[in-house]
Amino acid sequence: MGSRLRSAVIARSGVALGAAGLVVFGLTVPAATAADNVLRADQAVTRACYSSLLPRNARGADQREITSTVDGLIQARLAPQSGAEGDWDLAVFDKATGGVVAGSSAFRSRELAESFVKKGQQLVVQACRYAGSARTVTLGVDFLALTKQGTPTGTAAPAAERAEMVRVETPERKDKQHLLGLGLDVTEKADATGVDVVLANDADRKTLRDSGLKFNTVDPDLSRTSRDNAAKDVAYAQKTPASALPSGRTTYRHLYEYEYELKELARKNPNLVRAFTAAEPTIEGRDVVGIEIATDVNNLADGKAIDFVMGVHHAREWPAGEHAIEWAYELVNGYRADPSIRSLVGKTRNIIVPIVNPDGFSISREAEPKGDFSRFDYEMKRKTCEPADSPPQFRTGVCMANPGGAQRGTDPNRNYAGFWGGNGAGLNWNSETFRGSQPFSEPETRNIRDIVSKRQVTNLITLHTFSGLVLRPPGVADVRPPLDEPTFKALGDKLASRNGYTSEPSWGLYDTTGTTEDWSYWATGGYGFTFEIGTVAFHPPYQDGVVAEYTGVAPALGAGKGGNRQAFLDMLANTADPAAHSTLIGSAPRGYQLKLHKTFQTPTSPVLQPDGTTKPPIYVTDTLDSTFAPTGGRFAWSVNPSTRPYVAGRYGRDPQGPHQAGVDLVNPPGVPAENTSYPSNPVAESMPFTVKGLPEVDNGRVDVSVQWASSNDDWDLFIFNSAGQLVGQSASGGTNSERATLFDPPPGNYTAVMVDFDQADPAHPDDWAGRVDFASPLPTTYGPKEAYTLTCSDRIGRTVGMTDVFVDRGQTIDVGEVCSTRGNKQPHRLVN
Numbered sequence: 001m002g003s004r005l006r007s008a009v010i011a012r013s014g015v016a017l018g019a020a021g022l023v024v025f026g027l028t029v030p031a032a033t034a035a036d037n038v039l040r041a042d043q044a045v046t047r048a049c050y051s052s053l054l055p056r057n058a059r060g061a062d063q064r065e066i067t068s069t070v071d072g073l074i075q076a077r078l079a080p081q082s083g084a085e086g087d088w089d090l091a092v093f094d095k096a097t098g099g100v101v102a103g104s105s106a107f108r109s110r111e112l113a114e115s116f117v118k119k120g121q122q123l124v125v126q127a128c129r130y131a132g133s134a135r136t137v138t139l140g141v142d143f144l145a146l147t148k149q150g151t152p153t154g155t156a157a158p159a160a161e162r163a164e165m166v167r168v169e170t171p172e173r174k175d176k177q178h179l180l181g182l183g184l185d186v187t188e189k190a191d192a193t194g195v196d197v198v199l200a201n202d203a204d205r206k207t208l209r210d211s212g213l214k215f216n217t218v219d220p221d222l223s224r225t226s227r228d229n230a231a232k233d234v235a236y237a238q239k240t241p242a243s244a245l246p247s248g249r250t251t252y253r254h255l256y257e258y259e260y261e262l263k264e265l266a267r268k269n270p271n272l273v274r275a276f277t278a279a280e281p282t283i284e285g286r287d288v289v290g291i292e293i294a295t296d297v298n299n300l301a302d303g304k305a306i307d308f309v310m311g312v313h314h315a316r317e318w319p320a321g322e323h324a325i326e327w328a329y330e331l332v333n334g335y336r337a338d339p340s341i342r343s344l345v346g347k348t349r350n351i352i353v354p355i356v357n358p359d360g361f362s363i364s365r366e367a368e369p370k371g372d373f374s375r376f377d378y379e380m381k382r383k384t385c386e387p388a389d390s391p392p393q394f395r396t397g398v399c400m401a402n403p404g405g406a407q408r409g410t411d412p413n414r415n416y417a418g419f420w421g422g423n424g425a426g427l428n429w430n431s432e433t434f435r436g437s438q439p440f441s442e443p444e445t446r447n448i449r450d451i452v453s454k455r456q457v458t459n460l461i462t463l464h465t466f467s468g469l470v471l472r473p474p475g476v477a478d479v480r481p482p483l484d485e486p487t488f489k490a491l492g493d494k495l496a497s498r499n500g501y502t503s504e505p506s507w508g509l510y511d512t513t514g515t516t517e518d519w520s521y522w523a524t525g526g527y528g529f530t531f532e533i534g535t536v537a538f539h540p541p542y543q544d545g546v547v548a549e550y551t552g553v554a555p556a557l558g559a560g561k562g563g564n565r566q567a568f569l570d571m572l573a574n575t576a577d578p579a580a581h582s583t584l585i586g587s588a589p590r591g592y593q594l595k596l597h598k599t600f601q602t603p604t605s606p607v608l609q610p611d612g613t614t615k616p617p618i619y620v621t622d623t624l625d626s627t628f629a630p631t632g633g634r635f636a637w638s639v640n641p642s643t644r645p646y647v648a649g650r651y652g653r654d655p656q657g658p659h660q661a662g663v664d665l666v667n668p669p670g671v672p673a674e675n676t677s678y679p680s681n682p683v684a685e686s687m688p689f690t691v692k693g694l695p696e697v698d699n700g701r702v703d704v705s706v707q708w709a710s711s712n713d714d715w716d717l718f719i720f721n722s723a724g725q726l727v728g729q730s731a732s733g734g735t736n737s738e739r740a741t742l743f744d745p746p747p748g749n750y751t752a753v754m755v756d757f758d759q760a761d762p763a764h765p766d767d768w769a770g771r772v773d774f775a776s777p778l779p780t781t782y783g784p785k786e787a788y789t790l791t792c793s794d795r796i797g798r799t800v801g802m803t804d805v806f807v808d809r810g811q812t813i814d815v816g817e818v819c820s821t822r823g824n825k826q827p828h829r830l831v832n
């Protein structure tokens with residue numbers, strides 16, 4: 001079957017990606033005829049195309065040999081020919097060793113296999129017909145020369161850049177804002193005192209130095225760590241035939257392995273697992289794939305509550321994809337072998353998309369050798385491949401070769417509409433947290449929006465790495481907690497009791513806007529959490545970041561507690577619990593169709609502009625449309641509450657009494673010696689104060705504030721409770737004041753500690769004065785109620801019933817006979 005391409009080179013020829021993701025093949029080298037690029041197999045064979053270089057005449061496959069003309073990239077693409085599409089896969093092998101170079105196994109016949117090649121390297125491109133009736137498929141191969149820094153020209157290569165991890169000290173919220181405004185690569189490893197930041201190169205180092213923020217080195221050489229980790233992974237896989245994971249996997253998967261394993265799960269379990277391709281291909285033209293798991297899985301409109309687990313918004317966060325696909329194996333295996341999982345699967349529907357951002361993930365995962373950050377830090381890429389808003393010279397070319405390097409792209413976790421445009425997102429194309437040109441400007445986020453808008457996703461987990469966190473909305477402090485806060489918190493705390501992570505609202509670390517669940521939750525009411533898996537790195541050794549974190553063994557924070565496996569199971573149990581969402585019951589004839597519809601507008605944040613001004617919020621229109629297929633007689637449909645949390649109101653607390661009166665802090669005589677290393681050097685002034693409680697007073701908030709004459713002098717403030725725990729601090733430089741705030745402080749004795757960090761003129765010390773002020777809690781507010789429009793259409797699609805439905809969380813509403821005119825007039829009844 002194999003034949004040699006007549007031309008060794010198929011030149012790059014305007015492989016065009018239209019806005020709609022249309023892939024146009026234009027092979028311009030005259031020596032190559034169109035027929036050379038049509039591959040044929042008369043039979044489909046279910047096999048992993050990437051797993052071996054097949055004999056030339058193998059059934060179900062076709063091959064072409066080609067020699068690389070460049071030191072750089074190969075991009076091999078398949079596209080369906082007109083007519084039947086089927087499912088073809090693609091792999092590129094090194095002819096000499098038979099080793100796989102690149103692969104692609106998405107669910108249709110639109111494939112992109114991309115990786116690094118050497119000039120003169122002999123390659124075999126192998127296409128495999130996996131399923132379906134398409135006997136032929138079209139192949140296109142491009143080579144692209146690369147030099148260091150990814151510049152596709154012959155200019156001299158700059159020296160390799162050193163990437164490092166530093167800890168930036170951010171004692172105050174405004175320091176965090178300052179840091180976030182620098183556009184550096186900020187990790188989620190953050191607490192009250194600082195944030196871990198990746199410095200990719202000298203330019204980043206200069207940016208941070210110029211900012212004046214204090215920092216120290218955590219990992220001086222990320223390349224070395226990366227190489228060490230890769231070596232650890234090889235060693236682990238060699239000595240471990242099968243891990244304790246549901247799949248037994250021992251190494252990080254490649255994109256083509258994810259794709260293949262997902263469709264194999266579907267093929268082997270046709271009634272339990274359904275493979276699907278998301279609505280839109282990526283910028284590079286890749287299909288985004290996922291699976292659904294449920295009994296009678298192809299009946300999408302069965303009305304069960306839906307749990308959605310997704311991973312790898314951020315390219316380098318490999319464990320996020322691993323945990324998601326292992327969860328799929330967990331459910332499939334457990335359905336057969338574990339009665340409690342079988343019961344949960346029977347009551348729910350599970351959607352799993354392990355790799356939301358396949359363009360970015362492929363670049364990061366295929367970066368070889370690991371730790372080579374000399375082109376750009378391929379392995380540390382975070383964003384998508386969207387070149388919008390970038391200068392023209394960065395807008396051309398394929399993502400992996402783009403001179404913009406890792407800078408190119410939009411942060412998919414800043415591109416959702418929820419509070420888009422506000423704090424905690426980058427405004428410029430090259431920021432690591434670039435929000436994109438508008439809300440939902442990216443196919444990757446539109447894919448998730450499409451699923452969440454069309455299905456009743458009641459529970460959602462979006463997986464990231466790293467820092468051991470279970471985060472819930474809101475991402476910005478100003479938004480205030482939703483009315484659901486008590487149950488939302490309880491659920492997050494429960495999940496965190498399994499993986500050992502810290503459960504908190506995500507604004508607690510630093511502000512972010514445009515994140516997944518800050519859209520999905522406020523628009524649909526479905527509970528949504530971000531998990532930040534692990535504690536040390538974006539993709540640590542597999543044994544730690546995947547096996548240990550998933551199964552709950554050391555060194556994971558969830559060791560002995562069940563790990564993410566048990567956290568996911570608890571989330572699924574919550575999905576199955578009618579008290580946690582809403583339910584519509586009623587009766588309708590078999591073959592009719594019920595639809596729930598809602599359209600609404602939600603404002604983004606006021607939109608921050610690069611010049612420092614702010615434009616009015618953008619009103620984003622969301623349409624939620626879901627379907628239920630009655631089977632005749634009584635039905636139950638699990639749905640989200642009809643009122644979206646954005647308008648439902650905000651959680652608060654009614655004051656049970658007045659707040660406490662403010663007091664001055666008593667400043668002891670004299671000024672302590674300068675001390676830049678508190679608390680290891682304890683020299684400081686300590687001032688006690690008391691927070692009283694009910695029945696006398698009710699404090700929702702305490703502010704401890706201090707000031708002094710000149711911002712050339714520096715005092716730092718720390719607050720301890722009676723157990724000696726640090727509960728608040730404020731330690732900025734360059735100001736003449738500090739303020740620390742405690743919300744809902746437990747009554748008791750506290751100590752304010754003032755550290756004399758620096759006196760410009762020690763002969764004339766600048767002493768402080770301070771106060772403690774108290775405020776009442778903000779009461780809960782309630783907003784309007786919103787309804788769904790429920791319609792029933794008969795077997796030929798005529799609308800035969802329509803009614804508004806109001807339903808709150810935990811409620812079951814009997815909508816009666818929705819498909820009859822008489823039924824439409826009946827009042828809905830609250831069942832519980």
Ligand code: 0X9
Nearest residue numbers: 187188413464475506509510512
């Ligand atoms: O920044 C993000 O998108 C997430 N962290 S990561 O390191 N995986 O990139 C966290 C988003 C939510 N976090 C906060 N609001 N702090």
Ligand code: ZN
Nearest residue numbers: 314317464465
């Ligand atoms: Zn992330």
